[in-house]
Amino acid sequence: MADNRSARAVVDSVCDSFADLPAPPDEPSTVDGPIGWPGYDAAHAGAAERTGERESVLCGTATFGGVRAVVIAFEFGFLGGSIGGRTGALLESGFGYARQNRLPVVSLVATGGSRMQEGMRALTQLQRVARQLALHRSAGLAHVSVLRDPSTGGGWATLGAGADVTLALPGAQVGFAGSRVRPPGDDLAYTAESQRDTGQVDEVVDGADLAAALLRWLRVLAGPRLDEAPLPEALGGTEPAQTGWEAVLAARAPARPRADSYVDAYVSGRVVISGDRCGGVDPGVLCGFGVRDGGAVAFAAQRGTATEPAGFRTLARLVRLADRLGIPVLTIVDTPGAANDGAAERAGAGAAIAGLFEVIASAAVPVTTLVIGEGGSGGALALATPGRTWVTPDGYFTVTSPEAAAAILKRETDEVPAIADRLRLRPADLLELGVVNGIVGGPR
Structure with missing residues (x-):
């Protein structure tokens, strides 16, 4: 009525x-x-x-x-x-x-x-x-x-x-x-x-x-905004992983702090956008704005699940809006990778990931990235900022998962831990390779 x-x-x-x-x-x-x-x-x-x-x-x-x-x-x-x-x-x-x-x-x-x-x-x-x-x-x-x-x-x-x-x-x-x-x-x-x-x-x-x-x-x-999004404090473990497989297990631990905990500790008065405006909602992303140190900051976060096309489009929507309004952005990477089933392909996974890569690359506002858990392949990299990415001690970044690498190389499952070592995905490896700027809450 x-x-x-x-x-x-x-x-x-x-x-x-x-x-x-x-x-x-x-x-x-x-x-x-x-x-x-x-x-x-x-x-x-x-x-x-x-x-x-x-x-x-x-x-x-x-x-x-x-x-x-x-x-x-x-x-x-x-x-x-x-x-x-x-x-x-x-x-x-x-x-x-x-x-x-x-x-x-x-x-x-x-x-x-x-x-x-x-x-x-x-x-x-x-x-x-x-x-x-x-x-x-x-x-x-x-x-x-x-x-x-x-x-x-x-x-x-x-x-x-x-x-x-x-x-x-x-x-x-x-x-x-x-x-x-x-x-x-x-x-x-x-x-x-x-x-x-x-x-x-x-x-x-x-x-x-x-x-x-x-x-x-x-x-x-419409209020005051920060000049850039400061790095959050690490909320999880601080012990450095000794092997690649140890880093993977730490990132996959059920009790590890996730995006919601990081955002709650990072901003007050948070408001959240939802949906990609194309018919989809991915509950595995958390996007919105909040107040920190008296100024507005935006956040675009993955919640630890495989990111769906609607999720990539929603993340891009948030970064695009923040960029237009001059509000700095914190992106939080935590995904085993992009959803790769038939439904995701029909929903335009490739175009959605490409769109997020583009909006991060073209943003005029500072975009700060923190990897807090799994950094699985291109689905994670699309949300990361070149030259402004950090990782927590219980995070990792990899070209592909150890299990996928084993399948591609036709190796047995008992070789997965050794492959994780060879992928050099630990925070310390990422720092040495120049992929990240530093390890938050751990050795630098």
């Missing part, structure tokens, strides 16, 4: 203060709109009288715990929050003000899509909005979108899906097709929860928690 709260009620519930921006000039008046839709003028006037708004969106400046932002809020009671020519002008004005004043944008979306009473002129407003989103991104500014109920059509396909971070209210209808025009039989696919589970939405947030969630996001995306 549609969100029955007014746009101003929603704004009041999440912001400390709000002030409307000056409206852009009125467009030339016509009878019943640009295509002469019978009764459009009367419907528009009735919507204004019912809601107290002149259009389906309101734009203003707001504060969230001291963080200033431009807020765009849709009024669903105004012709279903539909996007027309005047709506496009208001959105353009709001994003323009955000760029001029170096402010993030928070969009509170509740719309049924483009306004059919204005015909193609309404639909072309999506191009106008897309242009503003592109300019906002190019300016290095953040955009957080909140999907209310419903968020469909062009509003979803621009402001919602095109945001840096997308939050949604529980049970909200989210999808390109609205309920009256989509095929019957799969209504669950058009929910906030389904969009989260398929990598399109970062987090489903209860309305009572929305103000706090927005404040957490704005503090890291």
